[in-house]
Amino acid sequence: MTLDRSQSPVMPADARSRRLGGLAALIGNTPLVTVRLRYRGRECRVHAKAEYLNLTGSIKDRMAFHICRTAIEQGVLAPGDTIVEATSGNTGIAFAAFGAALGHPVVIFMPDWMSEERKAVIRSFGADIRLVSREAGGFLGSIANAESLGQELGRVFLPRQFDNQANVEAHATTTGPELIAQLSSQGLTPDAFVAGVGTGGTVMGVAEAFSRGHVDARVHPLEPAESPTLSTGHKVGRHRIQGVSDEFIPGILRLDRLAPVIQVHDGDAILMAQKLARELGLGVGISSGANLLGALQVLDREGWDATVATVFCDDNKKYLSTDLSRAEPVHPGFMSPDVELLDFETTVL
Ligand code: PMP
Numbered sequence: 001m002t003l004d005r006s007q008s009p010v011m012p013a014d015a016r017s018r019r020l021g022g023l024a025a026l027i028g029n030t031p032l033v034t035v036r037l038r039y040r041g042r043e044c045r046v047h048a049k050a051e052y053l054n055l056t057g058s059i060k061d062r063m064a065f066h067i068c069r070t071a072i073e074q075g076v077l078a079p080g081d082t083i084v085e086a087t088s089g090n091t092g093i094a095f096a097a098f099g100a101a102l103g104h105p106v107v108i109f110m111p112d113w114m115s116e117e118r119k120a121v122i123r124s125f126g127a128d129i130r131l132v133s134r135e136a137g138g139f140l141g142s143i144a145n146a147e148s149l150g151q152e153l154g155r156v157f158l159p160r161q162f163d164n165q166a167n168v169e170a171h172a173t174t175t176g177p178e179l180i181a182q183l184s185s186q187g188l189t190p191d192a193f194v195a196g197v198g199t200g201g202t203v204m205g206v207a208e209a210f211s212r213g214h215v216d217a218r219v220h221p222l223e224p225a226e227s228p229t230l231s232t233g234h235k236v237g238r239h240r241i242q243g244v245s246d247e248f249i250p251g252i253l254r255l256d257r258l259a260p261v262i263q264v265h266d267g268d269a270i271l272m273a274q275k276l277a278r279e280l281g282l283g284v285g286i287s288s289g290a291n292l293l294g295a296l297q298v299l300d301r302e303g304w305d306a307t308v309a310t311v312f313c314d315d316n317k318k319y320l321s322t323d324l325s326r327a328e329p330v331h332p333g334f335m336s337p338d339v340e341l342l343d344f345e346t347t348v349l
Contacts, residue, residue, distance in 0.1 A: 011103025066170035176209020200253030
């Protein structure tokens with residue numbers, strides 16, 4: 001296979017460095033949203049980083065930008081090289097945008113069941129998107145395809161987000177320290193953090209930041225109850241929390257360094273995300289709804305006045321064609337019907 005590079009003239013190294021500086025100011029340093037709520041009669045707070053405010057609308061900007069910048073500094077992403085990655089969406093969107101900004105062609109392999117909006121946004125940045133069906137291997141097939149295209153093409157850079165330690169480092173040097181500083185400005189130190197695991201970059205990086213900052217706080221990975229891959233070691237079923245639980249346990253995830261896995265039902269996550277949009281105007285994606293419910297489970301373990309933090313990974317716009325925009329049935333055991341959202345405050349440093 002060959003790529004037509006005529007559409008993307010090679011950007012000189014000094015121009016690329018200037019672009020990196022321009023991009024840096026548009027990523028990270030997100031506000032901390034402190035949601036006040038009542039759950040089964042108990043009033044409590046959940047602190048969530050507003051990650052949808054990153055340049056391309058998700059937490060994955062931090063990781064993709066850090067990987068691009070590190071690779072450029074180390075000389076492994078040379079001007080004009082093609083970036084090839086497997087992703088469930090947000091990573092593809094981030095690399096597609098940064099590729100456009102830095103003069104790199106981008107090829108994205110993605111399971112074909114991800115939302116139409118994800119595919120359209122990736123294409124809008126001029127990236128080449130290759131969809132992989134379940135029969136052709138789904139997520140693992142996407143990774144295998146990215147690897148073999150990397151072998152086939154010359155001048156390719158493979159970010160390998162599931163195995164790249166720079167993914168963890170991005171959160172260890174930005175998300176985690178920002179969170180610690182924002183909580184500290186309120187006179188708080190974190191007792192626990194919880195987040196849905198896609199690559200595991202967020203949970204591993206925040207855990208690393210806590211350890212470097214001598215913060216004694218538990219970090220819980222979260223997974224869909226419908227597909228408990230982390231708890232069982234293999235893919236179990238289909239679920240609707242796009243961006244998390246991608247069929248296997250990623251290489252950078254070290255469950256032995258983390259607190260117990262938290263599970264949330266995908267329908268409950270959808271109902272919670274809908275509620276945040278309708279009642280507080282916080283139009284977040286499905287994994288953010290899951291993270292808020294996960295934080296409530298952690299508050300139950302830690303004590304209801306504990307300082308528990310999470311992330312709102314992306315917003316609801318990429319899910320307008322999905323069940324997030326439809327009426328979702330309530331099932332016994334769901335938590336979201338018992339959540340009464342009261343108010344929120346925002347911390348910006
Ligand atoms: N939520 C969404 C919407 C995502 O796109 C991702 C990343 N795939 C995650 C959560 C999980 O983040 P991480 O890869 O850092 O584990």
